[in-house]
Amino acid sequence: MTMRNQPTARQARLGSELRKLRQSAGKPAKEVAGLLGSSSTHMSQIEAGSSAISEERLRRLAAHCACTNEELIEALVAMATEHAHGWWDEYRGVLPQVNLDVAEAEHHAQFLREVVITHVPGLLQTPDYARAVFGYMRPELPESELAPRVEHRMKRHTVIEGDNPAPYETIVHEFALRIRVADRQASLSQLRRILDEIEQGHVTVRVIPTELDGFGGADASLMYMDGPLPQLDTGLLDAPTGIMFIDAEAELKRLRTLFRKVETASLDPTASRDFIHRLTKEL
Template identity: 70%
Template sequence: MPRRPHPTARQARLGAELRKLREAAGLKAREAAVLLDADSVQMSQIESGIAGVSEARVRRLAAHYACDDADLIDALVAMAVDRTRGWWDEYRGVLPQVNLDVAEAEHHATFLREVVINHVPGLLQTPDYARAVFTYMRPELPEDELKPRVEHRMRRRAVIEGDDPTPYTTIIHEFALRIRVADRRTSRAQLRWVLDNIEHGSVSVRVIPVDQDGFGGAGASMMYLGGPVPQLDTCLRDAPTGIACIDARPQLERLRTLFRKVEAASLDTVASRDFVHRLSKEL
């Protein structure tokens, strides 16, 4: 298969999971390579996502690694044979790779859970709100870079719209709902859009009021994406160098626990809807 100079996060994840299975079996890369009539360099390229791998090779490796988790193997095979060119590919070379990776990850997720503290979540932003957020990027973006970012963010909403939306739960802090990233009109329209999504039943929104007891998770912002099996869950978190993609199982378990704690500190969905409605009336 042709080499990929810039594998996507999904392609890199497949390679990483194959490496985890090999290491769990106590094998070195050169030992696994023999099974594929390859060398250690080729094996390294497969495990880094630089080189693709066929269904037959995935199943051969899994059998050699004594992996008996049929659901996991089938999920890895699905990743290996996936040749999807989604709408996000239109932005290749236009936006940073991480933007494409986020859209691809959302497209393949079985569920989405998000915690946001500072801004309304991207999947629920209006164009004007998104534009206001992007104008604060440093260095400042010229219009020809700002426009595709806003457009890309709007197109990401496809996963929570349509006839078969991905289940999406978002927990939003009151601060994010109150802060005016632009003006009163933009804030009013943004809150109305959040309410529209709630009323259409496409998302589950829960709010954390500023006076809510039991919330110590000011740094809890995250996007947790469900995989076809729990081992393939992913969590996206902001980091100093950009978005960090977390897939180590101990870390994922800690983040699932963190989400449950934040959820426990939030209002239920009905009270949250009423809360957002009151805020919109204040504007």
């Protein structure tokens, strides 16, 4: 089996879930490798996402580990047998791998929840807004790198648009809505885009007003993506070292709790829509 030099986050997640399956059954890697007619080294590569696993081998592994969760098994098989390329693959070698991983994770999500404090959420950004944000990066990006970043961000919108959009709920701070990353017209267009998305019915926006008491989570930026079953949910944290993918249940539980806590410090969807509408009048 061909080795992957740089497994995607989704491939690494599949390997992680297979490792959890084996460890929860108390099976040593050497024993499972022998069952699959492989080596301990190859088993480690599979669990790291750097080597693929066939459907037949995956089902054998699940049976040997006495896994009776058919829904989980089928979801893992689907992950293992995916061969179609997504739109994000055209940016391979053009953008950092993490950009592609985020787009792929969003594509497979059943429901998306996000908390953003300092910027308008990427899934709602206009081209002018995104260009201004990326244009502020240091060292400054040349147009050859800036343009594909903006284009990639716009294509990410497909997950909440089109014929089968994923439900999306975001909590955004007033600060992010007010700050002018470009000029007045760009800010006005950005607010109008958010209102347009709200009107579509599958996007829910909650605003945290500056004057509202009870919000101490200025570092609470996160995204939570529901998988086909809770065990396959995924969290994203924008850490100082870069974007971190979260799949440990204890950490996912912490993110769910954090989202609910931030939600209590925000306006309801109707009041939030009215709040954003008032901001457009101020511009």
